[in-house]
Amino acid sequence: MPQPVPHSAAPLAQSARLALRLPALLLEAQQLAAGLHLGEHGRRRAGAGDEFWQYRHVQAGDSATLIDWRRSGRGDEYFTRQTEWQAAQTLLIWSDPAASMRYASSADPMAQKRNRADVIALALIELALRAGERAGWLDAAQPPRRGVLQREGLATLLLADRTAQPLMAQPIPKGAKVVILSDFLENKAALGDILTAATAAGASGAVLHLVDPSEAAFPFAGRILFEARDRETDFETQSAEALRAEYQTHFAAHRASLMVVAQKHGWPFISHHTDRPASEALMLLYHALSEMQR
Amino acid sequence: MSGALGFGAAWVLVGLLLLPALWWLLRVLPPAPKRLYFPALIFLLGLKDKENESRKTPWWLLALRMLAAGCLIVALAQPILNPAPQGAGQGPLLILRDGSWASAMAWAAENEQIEGQLQDATRMGRLVAVVSLTDLPSEALETLFAPAAQWVGRLAGQNPAPFAPDFAAVQNWLAAQGSLPEVIWYSDGLAHLAGRARLAEALQGQSVGLRVIEPQAPVQRLTALGPLDVQGGDLALSVLRADGPALAAADHVVQGFGLDPTGVMRVLVEAQVSLDAGARAAIVPLSLPPELRNRITRFELRDQPHAGARVLVDDRLSRREVGLVASNAPQEGQALLSPFHYLREALAPYVDLLEGGLSALLPANPDVIILVDVATLPQEEAQALADWVEQGGLLLRFAGPRLAGAAPADLQDDRFMPVQLRQGGRALGGAMSWSDPRALQAFPESSPFFGLSIPDDLRVTQQVLAQPSPDLASRTLAALEDGTPLVTQMEMGEGRVVLFHVAANAEWSNLPLSGLFVQMLERLSVSTRPISAAGQDYTGLTFTSAALLDGFGALYEAQGQITARGLALQDAPLSADLPPGIYEASIGRVARNLIAGPTDLARADWPASITVDRGASEAPRDLSAWFFALALLALGVDSVASLWLTGRIRAAAAVAALVLYVPLSGPIDAQTLSPDEIFGLMATEDLRLAYVETGQAAVDEMSRAGLQGLSDTLWARTTIEPSPPVGVDLNRDELAFFPMLYWPVTETQSPPSAEVYQRLNAYLRGGGMIVFDTRDGDIGGFGTSSPAARRLQDLAQGLDIPPLAPIPEDHVLTRAFYLINDFPGRYASRDIWVEAARPEPDPSEGMPFRALNDGVSPVIIGGNDWAAAWAVDAAGRPLVPIGRGYAGERQREIALRFGVNLVMHILSGNYKSDQVHVPALLQRLGN
DSSP: OOOOOOOOOHHHHHHHHHHHHHHHHHHHHHHHHHTSOOGGGSOOSBOSSSSEEEEEEOOTTOOGGGBOHHHHTTSSSOEEEEEBOOOOOEEEEEEOOOGGGGOOSSSOGGGSHHHHHHHHHHHHHHHHHHTTOEEEETTSSSOOBOSHHHHHHHHHHHHSOOTTSOSOOSOOOTTOEEEEEEOOSSOHHHHHHHHHHHHHTTOEEEEEEEEOHHHHHOOOOSSEEEEOTTSSSOEEESOGGGGHHHHHHHHHHHHHHHHHHHHHTTOOEEEEETTSOHHHHHHHHHHHHHHHHO | OOOOEEESSGGGGGGGGGHHHHHHHHHHSOOOOEEEEOGGGGGTTTOOOSOOSOOOOOHHHHHHHHHHHHHHHHHHTOEEESOOOOOSOSSOEEEEEOOSTTGGGGHHHHHHHHHHHHHHHHHHTOEEEEEETTSOOSSOGGGGOEEHHHHHHHHTTOOOOSSOOOHHHHHHHHHTTOSEEEEEEEOOSBOOSTTHHHHHHHHHHHEEEEEEEOOHHHHHHOEEEEEEEEETTEEEEEEEEOOOSSOOOEEEEEEEEEEOTTSOEEEEEEEEEEEOTTOOEEEEEEEOOHHHHHHEEEEEETTOOSGGGEEEOOTTTSOOEEEEEESSSOOSSOGGGSTTHHHHHHHTTTSEEEESOHHHHGGGOOSEEEEESOOOOOHHHHHHHHHHHHTTOEEEEEEOHHHHTSOHHHHHHOTTOSSOBOSSOEEOSOTTOSSOOBOBOOOOTTSTTTTOOOOTTOOBOEEOOBOOOTTHHHHEEEEBTTSOEEEEEEEETTEEEEEEEEESSTTTBSGGGSHHHHHHHHHTTSOOOOOOTTOGGGTTOEEEEEEEEOTTSOEEEOTTSOEEETHHHHHSOOBTTBOSEEEEETTEEEEEOSSOSOOOOOBOOOOTTSOEEOSOOOOOEEOHHHHHHHHHHHHHHHHHHHHHHTTSSOHHHHHHHHHHHHHHTSOGGGSSOOHHHHHHHHHHHSOEEEEEOOSOHHHHHHHHHHHHHHHHHHHHHSSOOOEEEEEEOTTTSOOTTOSEEEEEOOTTOOOOOHHHHHHHHHHHHTTOEEEEEOOOTTTOOTTSOOHHHHHHHHHHTTSOOOOEEEOOTTOGGGTSSSOOSOOOSSSOOOOOEEEOOOOOOOOOTTOSSOOOOSOOOSEEEEOSOHHHHHOBOTTSOBSSOOSSHHHHHHHHHHHHHHHHHHHHHHHHTTHHHHGGGHHHHHHHHHO
């Protein structure tokens, strides 16, 4: 009787666990994206593209090779076949890889800020790719590309450890859309850097500030030792509830300062609590991005 | 009921004074801080706590810990509920107990109380003796005193006796023992025979102190069965109970036990009886058909486990069957001259009489056959009668004119004659005779009639005479004054033949007119009747015990243990030498019951000077275990609560841990699983396909790979998502978990053992399916004599397989999931055999197949080596090349489709066949 082989090798188990994340993320991102329609992405004018746009009477100056003979054969007039202009735009996303993004006040791993950010990012990528645009990670060396294959490639990159990567691994193309997803706890300065670089390149975008509900509400009470990641800045309090008001003041100030930076560059700044549905943030981001297109 | 609480080590309670100190200590020590990873703590840096004092332990946690500490201290102080009252103190202790049948009612409770006394005595270091008054020890009392701990073990050996104590004897015995220490007397609450009060007074004078304990509850519930009253065919039992201040109404059930026709002891009759409030007796009338009545051996009161609630039934209750045979059909004449009249009168009240020819009677197998004045018997009837007698029958013959007048040759040939008769007989005291009618001699001691008194006016006027012979004297049971035999007897096989030398009517003697006639018949076991109160019937008989009652009312075999002579059985008081039970003698079985006559269950009457502890005082109970448990529980709750407070577990988990706390504290080995359980879990957590391990590694590996390929295909294409396949060792593994067994047949396989066949058949009957694969589809069609096919025939010999038939074209296997026509594996033979379909009507019009609804085939037999076609390697690539090129791949695909259909068929049965109804259903819905 063969026994089931146990997963003994630790690295194997780790990668399996990582890989388990991916289908869940992709699935959730696809479900998110399915709620939105792509109507606004068409350029609504004739141009270079694959989709049929209209038949147009042949005008003087049109080359004979442009004539659509199949259509023209049905009547006495000559038509050319025009396709819809599908100028591809570039969507670059920066999802903060910092360790603080892993924090979640609830036990559900999908409630981690990082997972929420990844879901939203993948959903945006899905939407962009479906609209025929290019998408990519701001901090990855791979250039933004089009097509369904790109989605898988981008998702795979999520699995890699990205903390050591440069903030901007590639030049931002002119007119690109840049989306920044972060809690700005460990990488507060990144906001300014990206905004400056993007504005310099003529790109626009949006900022999503991810907040865990416990970070906003500070629901702690009693004697608590707050551990930092480096364990050097551990903070112990005898009565956490007494600190709540002051904490909240500091937190609000932090957020306000972020908002000021974003608005200085004319980028919409969206705060998202991870206990809210991800579709909320996606909708806001989506509209912020599409409004910029108009 | 006293709910008193005592302590075995009260000084430990001083420890309770430490609790305030503990309280203070616990208050000062704060719980450890909760540790929490919090990335946003950068906003906290630089903040200051407003209050600096240490946080207090929550009051409820403090209280919990105090409770645990308190319980621990109390537990160590040995708390005892209902502590036994302190007796006279030191010195030896004598515990007396009635040990009667009435004590049996609450014997366990009494034992428990005595055990409590013994525990106390152990604590005090006293010597103890426990004496049952119904079982007085033969040795001196001093030698009995032993440390109380020893008596705890001996208590189990004491049992209640099925009789009452003889208080006078007890008094004599105790008087011989000199002065007594402190005495505790456990009474059963009944007066029994006189003398209880006298004994109590004597004890009071003789001992250091006397305490009488007489619980009230058992004696109030005590109910007994009075003697059985037989009135012709009707029976009556009386139900008695002891008197008391407030007799409540009570319902009881009387049950009659006996062997049923299959020889099993069971309740044959049941009757309800209600005792009204205040009433002390009630009568239960029972009217039973003779057949049932003959079977009953004892009556019991349900839920009264003592000897007083049992009435043993002897032969008196059973009615024997007696056949009466005359020489020929009754002649016309006066009734009083009929040879049967006196026999009928004597026997009818007590036996069931059968009359008729011998050939008609013998098949009914009566207990006794009486031949009245029959001289000759036809040859066949004589033989049949001889057989019957030799098997234990009692043949009773009466003389008469015909016997007296029979030819000497006939008399000589008669096998059923205890003595040789002279022809003619003799008449005494007639008008032509000199002699007077003769009276009877007293019965000799060897005669069964010994002890019967002979009426003075008994006279015999005519008799048949025996030829003198050496054994005449030994065969004579009764004789006339002149020594001529009146009754003779002869053993014959297991039975016997008894001849009365007079006629059965009053013509030859006035014996049939006398009461002696009836008594003699009774002694001969011809009839049985209620034994008269005078008891003279028992004179001269010796009884030996057959079965005896114990104090709890249980009947046990005791062949020959007890011997009682004659009247003693009836009159002597019950004792260890004469316990109640069933006794046997030549006349049959006689029951001696505990309550034999009119009885009044009187309550014990104690002298006024003695205080009787009537409180149903409960046995002392040691509560320290409970306090230890409570302390442990409090500590457990405390540890969980502390974890929760410091944030190491969350509230839900804490509750779960609390709920699990008790079960988890059970035996550790509950966590370890046996190999069988591991196999069961493995096989049942997911659906698994299984194959039979043949023992040949290559075949087994191919089966495994094949089922793996099939599992992969099922996973990819259907909602069946099996786990990796399992090899099954038929000798070891449980089969019931698997929906199908793939069994590749190899030439060298040895047939399974009988036990394995049993399990395989159980598996098939339980809905399992076996797919036999002879893997020889290339050699020839199925049924040809390939080695594997022969082996399959051997294997299948022991299996419970229905008739098989080649798979029909419209079998549900062709459409369970895919529509397929062929069932190829590595080979593409069409010979697949499945359970033969029941003959069904031809396909109805417009239907592509017949409506074969039920019956998934329990076996599928083929030779196409399906496993090879399905087999894949670890990477999912096909293992075995099939056919050539595209056609081969197509064949593999069809093989896989067959596999899918097969598993679908197994799992969903003939669901697809039911689909034929769908058009009709849709049409009906549409309307």
